[in-house]
């Protein structure tokens with residue numbers, strides 16, 4: 001008889017391997033977006049401070065960035081800090097800011113090694129000057145990378161982004177640069193902070209909350225949504241594979257009938 005520990009390990013390994021093997025690499029989502037939620041509850045369950053949860057959440061970020069890069073996902077967007085999160089207790093906000101910027105800074109060599117380009121979306125003007133500088137440096141140091149695009153949503157909220165876009169469009173119309181009748185979905189998209197990226201095809205939220213919390217409201221129009229009760233600090237590659245397999249089992253109809261789809265290529269953006 002095998003010792004118990006070894007057989008458990010062997011079983012886990014075979015489960016993980018078969019999960020990854022079940023992914024159809026021809027039908028991967030091009031862009032995955034994740035609401036990384038549940039750090040506070042994870043820490044509190046262990047009788048620890050909320051910041052302890054954020055600290056462990058960084059391990060999950062590393063693991064998932066690596067997992068997505070291995071699968072050759074083109075775009076990964078991580079919701080790290082919302083505009084509304086500024087209203088949390090000052091101690092948590094400053095601890096979290098420090099952790100986020102330190103992590104981004106420390107990860108630059110790994111990002112470069114793996115050819116990953118960093119992008120940031122959000123109201124960066126809200127960040128302390130030192131943090132803005134660190135962030136800017138990290139963006140510049142990875143800007144020539146041509147592999148995966150890692151988009152950090154930092155001090156981000158979708159309503160903030162949409163209002164900013166509307167103001168810029170109004171100014172362009174006022175100054176005569178833009179004719180109102182030419183405003184289409186593709187023109188509007190150019191004013192969003194995600195203008196360089198395709199819309200996410202898969203959105204994952206951890207921690208058992210079933211809401212969007214002001215994340216990419218416009219861009220998620222036709223994303224498949226995957227919710228899991230796993231808390232973010234426990235989320236690992238196997239959970240990512242599960243989400244991708246779930247995505248691959250969905251029928252994406254984009255408003256059409258199932259019969260129509262038989263003759264149509266998959267498309268992610270609604271036409272104008």
Ligand code: IPE
Nearest residue numbers: 036037038039040041080081
């Ligand atoms: C997600 O975890 C991280 C941020 C929102 C910054 P939370 O801090 O929201 O953790 P919970 O949801 O309170 O458990």
Ligand code: IPE
Nearest residue numbers: 035036037079080081082213
């Ligand atoms: C959403 O999580 C924001 C991030 C994960 C960065 P929250 O914890 O702030 O969302 P709510 O308050 O539960 O909706």
Ligand code: MG
Nearest residue numbers: 037038039040
């Ligand atoms: Mg939360």
